[in-house]
Amino acid sequence: MPESNSVSNVTAPTRFIQVGPVTYAYRRFGSGSRPPLLCLQHFTGTLDNWDPAVTDPLAREREVILFDNAGIGRSTGVVPETISGMSQHVKAFLESLRLDSCDVLGFSLGGMIAQQLAKDQPSLFRRMILVGTAPRGGEDIMHLNKPNLAPIFANPALQGYARLQKLFFAPSDSSQTAGAAFVARLAQRTQDREPAAGPDVAKAQLAAFRDWEHADGERFADLLKLRQPTLVVNGVHDELIPVKNSYWLSAWLPNAVLMTYPDSGHGSLFQFHESFTRQASAFLASDSESAAF
Amino acid sequence: MPESNSVSNVTAPTRFIQVGPVTYAYRRFGSGSRPPLLCLQHFTGTLDNWDPAVTDPLAREREVILFDNAGIGRSTGVVPETISGMSQHVKAFLESLRLDSCDVLGFSLGGMIAQQLAKDQPSLFRRMILVGTAPRGGEDIMHLNKPNLAPIFANPALQGYARLQKLFFAPSDSSQTAGAAFVARLAQRTQDREPAAGPDVAKAQLAAFRDWEHADGERFADLLKLRQPTLVVNGVHDELIPVKNSYWLSAWLPNAVLMTYPDSGHGSLFQFHESFTRQASAFLASDSESAAF
Numbered sequence: 001m002p003e004s005n006s007v008s009n010v011t012a013p014t015r016f017i018q019v020g021p022v023t024y025a026y027r028r029f030g031s032g033s034r035p036p037l038l039c040l041q042h043f044t045g046t047l048d049n050w051d052p053a054v055t056d057p058l059a060r061e062r063e064v065i066l067f068d069n070a071g072i073g074r075s076t077g078v079v080p081e082t083i084s085g086m087s088q089h090v091k092a093f094l095e096s097l098r099l100d101s102c103d104v105l106g107f108s109l110g111g112m113i114a115q116q117l118a119k120d121q122p123s124l125f126r127r128m129i130l131v132g133t134a135p136r137g138g139e140d141i142m143h144l145n146k147p148n149l150a151p152i153f154a155n156p157a158l159q160g161y162a163r164l165q166k167l168f169f170a171p172s173d174s175s176q177t178a179g180a181a182f183v184a185r186l187a188q189r190t191q192d193r194e195p196a197a198g199p200d201v202a203k204a205q206l207a208a209f210r211d212w213e214h215a216d217g218e219r220f221a222d223l224l225k226l227r228q229p230t231l232v233v234n235g236v237h238d239e240l241i242p243v244k245n246s247y248w249l250s251a252w253l254p255n256a257v258l259m260t261y262p263d264s265g266h267g268s269l270f271q272f273h274e275s276f277t278r279q280a281s282a283f284l285a286s287d288s289e290s291a292a293f
Numbered sequence: 294m295p296e297s298n299s300v301s302n303v304t305a306p307t308r309f310i311q312v313g314p315v316t317y318a319y320r321r322f323g324s325g326s327r328p329p330l331l332c333l334q335h336f337t338g339t340l341d342n343w344d345p346a347v348t349d350p351l352a353r354e355r356e357v358i359l360f361d362n363a364g365i366g367r368s369t370g371v372v373p374e375t376i377s378g379m380s381q382h383v384k385a386f387l388e389s390l391r392l393d394s395c396d397v398l399g400f401s402l403g404g405m406i407a408q409q410l411a412k413d414q415p416s417l418f419r420r421m422i423l424v425g426t427a428p429r430g431g432e433d434i435m436h437l438n439k440p441n442l443a444p445i446f447a448n449p450a451l452q453g454y455a456r457l458q459k460l461f462f463a464p465s466d467s468s469q470t471a472g473a474a475f476v477a478r479l480a481q482r483t484q485d486r487e488p489a490a491g492p493d494v495a496k497a498q499l500a501a502f503r504d505w506e507h508a509d510g511e512r513f514a515d516l517l518k519l520r521q522p523t524l525v526v527n528g529v530h531d532e533l534i535p536v537k538n539s540y541w542l543s544a545w546l547p548n549a550v551l552m553t554y555p556d557s558g559h560g561s562l563f564q565f566h567e568s569f570t571r572q573a574s575a576f577l578a579s580d581s582e583s584a585a586f
Contacts, residue, residue: 236544236551247540250553251529258529258553260543261585275585292554292568 007031007059009052009066010188014074019096022077022089025068025194030059034284035126036102038065040090040110042132042266043142043205043240046073046194049164051270053185057277058105061285065102067093069113071201073194079204082211083109083136087116094124103284105129108241108266109205112136112212118226128226129280131233132266134245135223135252137215141241142206148239160196161186168267170237175263178271223252229291230256231283233276235268257283257291300324300352302345302359303481307367312389315370315382318361318487323352327577328419329395331358333383333403335425335559336435336498336533339366339487342457344563346478350570351398354578358395360386362406364494366487372497375504376402376429380409387417396577398422401534401559402498405429405505411519421519422573424526425559427538428516428545430508434534435499441532453489454479461560463530468556471564516545522584523549524576526569528557550576550584 012029027047028036037058041049047066055064070077070089080086090113094102104125106114111133118125134141144153152158152166161183169179216222230253234246243260250258259279261268269276286293305322320340321329330351334342340359348357363370363382373379383406387395397418399407404426411418427434437446445451445459454476462472509515523546527539536553543551552572554561562569579586 243540243544247536250555251536253555255555257555258551260551262543262546262548262550262583272583272585278586290555290565292565293571 007056009047009050009055014047014192014194016074017093017096019092022070022092023075024070024089024093024096025074026093027066028063030056030062030064032061032063034062034103036063036065036099037284038067038090038094038102038104040067040104040106040113041069041072042108042110043209044197044202046197048073048186048189048194051182051185051273052188053182053273054269054277057273058280058284061281062103065097068194071204072197079201081204081207083112083116083208086208087113087120090117091121100124101126103127103129105131105280106133107131107269108133109208112208115223115226118228119222122225122227125228127284127286128228128230129233129283130230130246130249131269132235132238132241132246133249134212134241135220135249136212137219138213138241138245138248141213141245142209144206167240168265169271170235170263170265172263175237175265175271178264179267182267182270220248220252223249224254226253227255229283229286229288231280231291231293232256232258233260233269235261235264235266235271237264238266238268240266255291257293300349302340302343302348307340307485307487309367310386310389312385315363315385316368317363317382317386317389318367319386320359321356323349323355323357325354325356327355327396329356329358329392330577331360331383331387331395331397333360333397333399333406334362334365335401335403336502337490337495339490341366341479341482341487344475344478344566345481346475346566347562347570350566351573351577354574355396358390361487364497365490372494374497374500376405376409376501379501380406380413383410384414393417394419396420396422398424398573399426400424400562401426402501405501408516408519411521412515415518415520418521420577420579421521421523422526422576423523423539423542424562425528425531425534425539426542427505427534428513428542429505430512431506431534431538431541434506434538435502437499460533461558462564463528463556463558465556468530468558468564471557472560475560475563513541513545516542517547519546520548522576522579522581524573524584524586525549525551526553526562528554528559528561528564530557531559531561533559548584550586
């Protein structure tokens with residue numbers, strides 16, 4: 001698998017870089033004239049949870065960089081219990097790659113880390129795509145014991161990708177069919193795979209969600225400072241991080257376009273991967289100061 | 294001005310068609326292989342309130358049909374006091390043109406009429422674009438006496454297009470600048486113009502808004518029946534029909550994509566006319582059963 005020919009998350013080799021005591025696992029593939037796109041992953045997700053139907057079209061015009069935060073997959077170190085702590089690892093990783101600025105796709109947990117970094121280092125991200133995520137002070141973020149979610153975790157028949165399909169897609173036949181296609185795409189990668197996250201990862205990340213639900217000062221006021229063009233995306237039936245959080249994000253961010261998809265949940269970007277990558281590509285290809293594209 | 298050469302609302306001649314006792318004023322211009330696009334206008338708006346920066350790009354791939362409902366502009370008849378009554382005039386007009394099916398762009402009041410027709414005659418609209426509008430049972434629809442709007446109406450220095458600029462655009466410099474460009478575009482048409490709507494028109498249309506705020510049965514349940522692909526668009530700072538109404542529309546319609554624009558009010562489609570017409574064109578060009586585009 002020569003690296004120069006890897007243009008898919010099905011085949012891209014996992015790379016490793018050491019920064020101080022921590023070794024980070026990542027993948028980097030694609031090419032083009034556009035700024036690199038850093039992809040920050042969801043709750044318990046590893047490099048292998050990035051759908052090639054999303055990453056690969058985006059990699060046609062730029063490098064795509066997938067990142068395992070500390071303690072995830074084959075990255076060493078301890079999973080932080082705050083978004084801020086996770087953002088420090090992203091910062092260290094980007095510095096080690098000598099990337100001063102890039103675009104970012106933050107999905108779910110990853111979207112929170114992206115917001116934290118955009119606040120702490122305004123020049124870091126040129127353009128942001130925030131999918132299925134919430135602002136600090138958001139509500140109903142990953143309450144896995146609520147009535148609509150607990151039965152999915154309690155069902156012993158739903159493990160691994162089968163559980164992911166139930167969680168990320170709406171109950172309709174059409175959405176579940178899209179979910180089955182999604183997990184089939186994830187399974188296309190057969191070598192150089194990541195270990196799945198265990199209960200310790202989940203516990204630390206859930207602690208970070210609980211902390212993120214507490215507003216830091218005036219609720220949502222920090223969003224007013226994030227000036228870069230931002231595309232906010234969500235499925236209207238997202239049970240993990242309900243769409244109202246995306247409404248808040250797009251109404252408070254001064255320069256954000258919101259797109260919501262019907263008949264879909266947390267994984268709307270995977271369900272509507274053709275539309276999502278077309279829209280995301282058009283958004284990222286723009287050099288306008290405005291988020292409108 | 295030969296009709297065959299008219300591809301702009303700056304120059305398209307106004308046409309008239311008689312249906313029973315009513316003569317409807319309309320314009321029809323553009324051409325292409327796509328289904329015609331019927332444009333239904335906002336509160337007190339006439340044919341002359343359609344921004345050529347919105348209509349003309351859309352007319353490159355299809356006929357665009359602008360319509361004055363009964364009692365508006367040079368259409369005769371009485372302005373109905375219900376959305377349902379207005380929708381009957383649209384129905385009669387389309388029948389007189391022998392159009393069984395078309396696409397529709399409903400802006401504000403026009404978006405309510407589009408929803409009513411889609412409910413009453415499901416096959417009429419292939420694809421719908423609903424901008425700055427609300428579902429039946431929506432809230433805070435055109436309450437012109439509320440604190441954020443009353444001063445604009447009370448200010449004698451704000452008449453005509455100057456008032457429209459204040460009402461349709463956000464208070465920011467950037468939005469007001471876009472508003473000035475919008476009214477300059479409306480003023481490009483110098484001949485064959487429509488008379489402005491008077492207080493009787495406003496009174497009847499406001500009565501229709503008040504009626505529309507009352508849910509008809511279970512709130513929003515009617516939206517579940519509207520199956521055609523729909524694109525919902527709004528500015529996040531819309532004071533005339535707040536964006537929460539677009540959230541309801543897109544969350545309840547089974548097949549709708551929502552796009553919201555930052556730094557903009559009721560006239561987001563005019564402020565971001567390049568983005569809006571690009572997105573609307575892509576949406577209308579799709580033959581997918583899904584609204585995702």
